Amino acid sequence: MSALVRILSLAAPPPSLDDNTGDLDRLQRAVTGHPEWGGGGLRVPYRCLAAVAADFRGCGFKGTAVLHEIPPPAGLPVDEGAAPDFELVDFLPAPPACLPALALDLGTTHLEAVLLDLLSGAELARGNRANSQIAYGADILSRIQAAGQGERLSGLVELHRAVIADVNVLATELAAQIGMKSEQIRALSLxxxxxxxxxxxxxxxxxxxxxxxxxxxxxxGPAAAAELGLALHPAAPVHLLPGVGSYFGGDLLAGIVACDLDQAEEPAMLIDVGTNAEVVVGCRDWLVACAGAAGPALEGGVAKMGMRAGAGVIERVKIEPTTGELSYQVIGEPPAAERPGKEGEFPANGPERGSEPPRPRGICGSGMIDLMAELFMAGIIDIRGKFRPERMGGRQLTGPDGLAFVVAFPEEAAGGEAVTVSQVDLDALMRSKAAMYAILGTLMEKVGLPFTALACIYVAGAFGRHINPRQAVVLGMIPDLPLDTYRPVGNSSLAGACRYLLEAGVRRRIAAVARKITYIELNVNHEFMIRFSGSRFIPHTDRGLFPSVVVPE
Amino acid sequence: MSALVRILSLAAPPPSLDDNTGDLDRLQRAVTGHPEWGGGGLRVPYRCLAAVAADFRGCGFKGTAVLHEIPPPAGLPVDEGAAPDFELVDFLPAPPACLPALALDLGTTHLEAVLLDLLSGAELARGNRANSQIAYGADILSRIQAAGQGERLSGLVELHRAVIADVNVLATELAAQIGMKSEQIRALSLxxxxxxxxxxxxxxxxxxxxxxxxxxxxxxGPAAAAELGLALHPAAPVHLLPGVGSYFGGDLLAGIVACDLDQAEEPAMLIDVGTNAEVVVGCRDWLVACAGAAGPALEGGVAKMGMRAGAGVIERVKIEPTTGELSYQVIGEPPAAERPGKEGEFPANGPERGSEPPRPRGICGSGMIDLMAELFMAGIIDIRGKFRPERMGGRQLTGPDGLAFVVAFPEEAAGGEAVTVSQVDLDALMRSKAAMYAILGTLMEKVGLPFTALACIYVAGAFGRHINPRQAVVLGMIPDLPLDTYRPVGNSSLAGACRYLLEAGVRRRIAAVARKITYIELNVNHEFMIRFSGSRFIPHTDRGLFPSVVVPE
Incomplete structure (x- = not known):
């Protein structure tokens, strides 16, 4: 059972003229006198008082007390042996079959959530939802601006309410999947x-x-769900995982513990590409992190000029170097029963059996990286990532953004509209890949280790799930290491939030990581800018960094 | 300074690229690292988080932090040496001149409040207000009935809102008296x-x-003001003083510590006549309490058949035993600037200078006790409290309730209407006085001590303030002890609530008293009923109990 919530079954002597203790005092006495209690102090939050007392009486003074752990306040030395205090929040006629809690990755574009059972640790339901704040701005900066609008920060209030409403919808949906109400959810970690x-x-x-x-x-510190307007159990503790700085949020700390980076014996790395590229390197003895804008082209593993991975989107591209023949792979419709994942994953086994693959209507981030690497290896773009018009053949086009390359001709594409990639698109991806490599290089320089010292590089999120590491190496986006060094870890932020709910040790580890991690602000780092310049070539100005990449003529 | 609230003046280093700690984390670090900190853990309640951080920044990271003590949870052994945890609730540019807190006596008919300064302990303002719940029922039982009306206890919600609104009005009025807002009140004890x-x-x-x-x-446990809808500082802790049973509330525990009964070396007694007569006897080693209905005639020290003490009310009566001549004393108008006290006290110096005493319009509780004792000593009523018509002379009357006695004739009374007392009124007072003496006797029997063992009898409230102990002894309402044994202590409930705010020791003492006090439920006590019967005579069936009272023929 998670330490966050405890249940204790008990039977108290009923009141009499000789024992006229108050109902709640009687219950508190039964809890703190229970042989399995083992807690420190006990509180009953005011918002639960009347209901707990009434239910205790309604159950004939016997049943199951539900207790929420009260996290220790800040500023105290960590005493792992100390018995935690608890809040008495419910009294049930019998032990509950499960104690649902919600873990949530609070993404800029998507919220992804898992409903867990705190008793068994089992996953009960999973879902996701677009972040309604997108209506106030697609990116973080425009939302910060929107938050500053209006009298008395009314813009901020609107953005706050939008995300609270999203969490409530997700909580309601996931609870409904297991036949429960969101008010039965007893904890939230985000x-x-x-x-x-x-x-x-x-x-x-x-x-x-x-x-x-x-x-x-x-x-x-944790707040109660009711204080935030969340439609969970009113006393459900809401734990927003701590961050370390403005560009380094709880999502990355969650990722660190999800990959057990803070317990690794050999140095390893975690790369999480979301709104920013966030990178951590370290082991159980030390941890150094940095974050920086890796360019919008990589956001969510998706090219802005393309589209998010989803049905009808090109995710793999191959160009035969000798013939120039281009082939691609299109994501099929997911089975109707399967909800799309955060990034609209498509089924691992490819398109649904028996159905024709859909016609392409765009290209996603991993497709773009494939395409650019193939274009480079086929000599169609040069080491600066610029088109060589003389090599483009029949796929050359002049579109609204100037020179462009046709990936899918109108007759093969959905809706009869060609899928093309312009020089502007390629330039954006070049900046992103350059930023990524510069971030990684600056960080390793800071810790005084070569890339080869890394036992493992965990790649989180859509970027890790969809990318073909070989193609990213060809572009010079990530270091030229054995490909099995790269390990996709999925939504590590969500995985960390789940473990936060289930393991008291993880909560302590996150607090410890937050204290010990060294954070480098790349936005103001001169060395980063120098490295960025050298990385704006394919694979790099210093070809010796990428020995496995044979640059074509 | 009260332990409930602390202030700490500090200056934190401003943030920089090299020290990018969050604003609130910076403040918490400055507080817990302050040389005068000495606290345990530190929390920032969610409801204060944004404002505290903004004010800290607005003050240039220097100023005064205001901290509210977090009372320890229940179920822990009391460790007087342990450093308490605190909540960080405000950041001010400079140390405040005062820290107002409200102490309140939550009476059935009246609320009486004192605004205190937690820094100096000084009284800042004082006021009172009728309890608006009277609209739902004059007495406790009819209000309990009203609370049960409606769907989903909507009656209870109405009664709750009525008293919260009363507290808010009082808080606003008292704060306004010192030029502050109620939201600046930092704690409430009731x-x-x-x-x-x-x-x-x-x-x-x-x-x-x-x-x-x-x-x-x-x-x-304490709740935050915001949770209860109180217009105080949202994080102000609201401490409802603990009770011991349904007929034994926090008002009596407050009274016990206000009289220091729990620290007395010799046994003493506290009598508090409110809705019930509540009586405690004991010393620092033991305490025994009981409560019982002493009859409505004594409620608030006031006869129901008469009226509350106030201008124009007869409060003292004298009958010359030989001549039968009756004289009385009428309460004068209080000076306009003086608000009436809880029981509508009249100025100690008598009527306003230069003004004629007002004409009588009724009689109050202390006047009734005087009258009845005088009627008895003049032989106008017998030992059962029944009129002897042959002794009533010209003051005999037959009113709507049957036989009555004229205290003030129409020509001397206000509005030309006679002030009379009927047999029904006398019977009610007889029941009350019998109940009171039976309660006291039963309690002393339980503790195995004679009345003479009592060093002191504290008499709280209006009953203590207005009663003439000698006349009460003549009636056999209170034991026949030297009159200086009886000490009026005013509103001991309010006095205890005040001390609760100012002295950490009092909070611990009240908890200790609640644990150690023995409570006797008189409503179900057979012995009480026997004693009650013997007390329904003036002064008693056993005249030996009242040697100082010479019963007339």
Whole structure:
């Protein structure tokens, strides 16, 4: 059972003229006198008082007490042996079959959630939902601006309410999947970037994007669900995972513990590409992190000029170097019963059996990386990522953004509209790949280790799930290491939030990581800019860094 | 300074690129690292988080932090040496001149409040207000009935809202008297009977008046003002003083510590006549309490058949035994600037200078006791409290309730209407005085001590303030002891609530008293009924109990 919630079955002597203790006092006495109690102090939050007492009496003074752990306050030395305090929040006629809790990745574009059973640790349901804040701005900066609008931060209030409403919809949907109500969800852990965390708590993000980039708070204490307007159990503790800085949120800390980076014997790395590229390197002895804008082209593993991975989207491209013949792979419709994942994953076994693959209507981030690597190896773009018109053949086109390359001709594409990629698109991807490699290089320089010292590179999220590491190496986006060094880890932020709910040790580890991690602010790093310049070539100005990549003539 | 609230002046280093701690994390670090900190853990309640961080930044990261003590949870052994945890609730540019807190006596008919400064302990303002719940029923039982009306306890919600609104009006008025807002009030302590406490917390009082008379809770933990809809500082802790049983509320515990009964070296007694007569006897080693209905005639020290003490009310009566000549004293108008006290006290110096004493329009409780004792000593009533018509002379009258005695004739009374007292009125007072003496006797019997063992009898409230102990002894209402044994202590419930705010030791003492006090339920006590019968004579069937009272022929 998770330490966050405990249940204790008990039978108290009923009241009499000789024992006229109050109902709640009687219950508290029964709990703290229970042989399995073992807790420290016991409180009953005011918001639960009447209901708990009435239910205790309604159950004939016997049944199951439900207790929520009260996290210790800040500023105290960690005493792992100390018995935690608990809140008495419910009294049930019998032990519950499960104690649902929600773990949530608070993404800028999508919220992804898992409903867990705190008793067994089992996953009960899973779902996702677009972040309604998109209506206020697609990216973080425009939302920060939207939050500053209006009298008395009314813009912030709107953004806050939007994300709270999203969480409530997700909580209701997931609870309904197991025949329960959202009010039966007993805890919520969330991990997100620092700006999303500020919106969630209705904190002014104004200083997050202004030097010296200071959050209102990095490590907020837990709030009760009712205080935030969440449709969970009113006393459900809401744990927003702590962050370390404005560009380094709880999502990355969650990822670190999800990959057990803080317990690794050999140095390893975690790369999480979301709104920013966030990278951590370290082991159980030390951890160094940095974050930086890796360019919008990589956001969510998706090219802006293309589209998010989904049905009808090109995700793999192959160009035969000798003939120039181009082939591609299109994501099929997911089975109707399967909800799309955060990034609209398509079934691992390819398109549904018996159905024709759909016609292409766009290209996604992993498709773009494939395409660009293939274009380079076929000599159609040069080491600066610029088209060589003389090599483009019949796929050359002049579109609204100038020179472009046809990936799918109108007659093969959905709706009869060609899928093309322009020089502007390629330039954006070049900046992104250059930024990524510069971030990784700057970080390793800081820790004084070569890339080859890394036992493992965990790649989180859609970027890790969809990317073909070989093609990313060809482009010089990631270091030229054995391909099995790269390990996709899925939504590590969500995985960390899940473990936060289930393992008391993880909560302590996250707090410990937050204390010990060293954070480098790349936005103001001169060395980063130098490395960025060298990385704006395929694979790099220093070809010796990419010995496995044979640059074509 | 009260331990409930602390202030710490500090200056934190401003944020920089090299020190990008979050604002609130910075503040928490400055507080817990302050040389005068000395606290345990530190929390920031969610409801204060945004404002505290913004004010800290707005003050340039220097100023005064305001901290509210977090009371320890229940179920832990009391460790007086342990550093308490605190909540960080405000950040001010400079140390505040005062820290107002409200102490309140939550009476059935009146609320009386004192605004205190937690820094100096000084009284800042004082006021009172009729309890608006009177609209739902004059007495406790009719209000319990009203609370049970409506769907989903909507009656209870109404009664709860009525008393919360009363507290808010009082808080606003008292704060305004010192040029502040009620939101600057940082703590509230309340003492009341158990039913009033239930209404205040919106707890169902249904079982309070049904055997075995069980409260929902005797010792509720503190709630935050915002949770209760109180217009105080949202994080102000609200401490409802604990009670011991349905007929034994926090008002009596407050009174015990206000009189230091729990620290007395010799046994002493406290009598508090409110809705019930509540009596405690004991010393620092032991305490025994009981409560019982002493009859409505004594409620608030006031005869129901008469009226509350106030301008134009007869409060003293004298009958010359030989001539039968009757004289009385009427309460004068209080000076306009003086608000009436809880019981409408009249100025100690008598009527306003230069003004004629007003004409009588009724008689109050202390006047009734005087009258009845004088009627008895003049032989106008017999030892059963019944009129002897042959002794009533020209003051005999037959009114709507049958035989009555004229205290003031129409020509001397206000509005030309006679002030009279009927046999029904006398019978009610007889029941009350009999109940009172039976309660006291039963209690002393239980503790195995004679009345003469009592060093002191504290008499609280209006009953203590207005009564003439000698006349009460003549009636056989209170034991025949030297008159200086009786000491009026005013509103001891309010006095205890004040000390609760100012002295951490008092909070521990009240909890200790609640644990150690023995409570006797008189409603079900056979011995009480026997004693009650013997007390229904003036002064008693056993005249040896009242040697100082010479019974006339």
């Amino acid at each position: 991990a997100g970037n620092t700006v999303m965390g500020h919106f969630f708590l209705q904190l002014n993000p104004y200083h997050l994007c202004r030097e010296p980039y200071i959050p209102v708070v990095n490590a907020p | 003492a009341g009977n158990t039913v009033m406490g239930h209404f205040f917390l919106q707890l169902n009082p249904y079982h309070l008046c049904r055997e075995p008379y069980i409260p929902v809770v005797n010792a509720p």
